[in-house]
Amino acid sequence: MFILKRVGCVGSIMVPQCTSLFVGNFSACHCLSSTKRHSPYSSVDIERYSSLVKAVMSSKVSSQTPENLQEEDEHIYGPVVKAQNPSSRSEVRVPKNLHPFLNCEETVETEEAESGPPARILLNRGKYRSPVPSVTRILQQTLSREQIFYLERWKRKMIAQLGEEGFQEYSQNLFRQGKLFHSTVEDTLISDATSMDKESSEKAEYQPDVQGYMESISHVLADVSAVRATESTVQHAELNYLGIMDCVARYRGVLCLIDWKTSEKPKPFLSNTFDNPIQVAAYAGALNSDGNYKYQVENGLIIVAYKDGSPAHAHQLSSELMLKYWSTWLLRLENFTEQSTSQASSSFVEKR
DNA sequence: GGATCCTTCTTCTTCTTC
Structure with a gap:
């Protein structure tokens, strides 16, 4: 599963910032979005920009993943209390x-x-x-x-x-x-x-x-x-x-x-x-x-x-x-x- | 004088789109 977190702008290229699962599998994520409607992503030369995408994703600007977010939350707020069903x-x-x-x-x-x-x-x-x-x-x-x-x-x-x-x-x-x-x-x-x-x-x-x-x-x-x-x-x-x-x-x-x-x-x-x-x-x-x-x-x-x-x-x-x-x-x-x-x-x- | 009790308050949220 791929979780689209937010869309950031790098230079003039729109780059989707996904969670760590997404890194290295841009095409799969791209396919998911393209099935719904024509998006600016479809015009991105994936081969050409894949290294840039990886570089952005591996940078420390957005290093949050569900795992470390949960860890951080547990550290700050204690274990999660599950809601009643x-x-x-x-x-x-x-x-x-x-x-x-x-x-x-x-x-x-x-x-x-x-x-x-x-x-x-x-x-x-x-x-x-x-x-x-x-x-x-x-x-x-x-x-x-x-x-x-x-x-x-x-x-x-x-x-x-x-x-x-x-x-x-x-x-x-x-x-x-x-x-x-x-x-x-x-x-x-x-x-x-x-x-x-x-x-x-x-x-x-x-x-x-x-x-x-x-x-x-x-x-x-x-x-x-x-x-x-x-x-x-x-x-x-x-x-x-x-x-x-x-x-x-x-x-x-x-x-x-x-x-x-x-x-x-x-x-x-x-x-x-x-x-x-x-x-x-x-x-x-x-x-x-x-x-x-x-x-x-x-x-x-x-x-x-x-x-x-x-x-x-x-x-x-x-x-x-x-x-x-x-x-x-x-x-x-x-x-x-x-x-x-x-x-x-x-x-x-x-x-x- | 010290100990105990009843109150006094504090929570319910976080990002996507124009």
Whole structure:
């Protein structure tokens, strides 16, 4: 098989640059192309230029072959992760335990008093790792092979650019900005909820690092009302997981579980947000089963804020979408549980 | 004071033709 890579120009002669398989067999390649249509190659005096063609092909200008490209890729990005075959991909996996998203025993009570400061239930954990895993830990430990591959590749690229220390600094800075942004949003929401004069906070001065992000979400904040909870712990007793949700409030009149995000890249589509919708569904499902909250949520909202102040993207998750992501969450939870049990049993065997 | 936990982010691209 001959693979035509690109057409280069040498002097006034058009020379097809093929992979190494092509070298020394110009006529065969020529025949392939001439069967389709009359091309400029047909007028090339093959005998006369064969040495030139060989010289060009053996030069170091284009020494790439599929073999060394793969080698190079493996060196830079690690071994190739093969995509799933279409038949297995089309199979729709359904969680074994299709737990309801809404707690049917409780009535969906959303009309209760919505004034006063928002609830904030702090995480109260023991001294050592609790047997209840968190949403973040579960999502991190059940990433797909594809996600792990792209994340690792990105990390290697960044380290190549910034160096190990530079990358550490860069990551820490992203986390620091994210945390600062979250606490600033929370402060703003609490002060808006407790203050009668909402206008005053709209002209607030923020720390330079979050000024752009706050500007970015200003149009979203204008649509947020009746904040019921901020940075509050939710726990699903039956499914055994917990987490800290960002916010519950009305967005354009609809009660939503809101997750604030910062991003360097624009994320105009929900698909750009990776596992964020699953995270939101996981928190909402936990909240709906958690007796500390006297209401339930059926909708979600992911707000992606940008440092340059450009308008944040707001991805609203309808109740149908939330159910879809709830189902995905249940699968991830199942995977996590299976992993934990197999790890526990293997360490038990090792100890014995 | 030290250790631990939950978060905070990061991925989905690369060349052919006008």
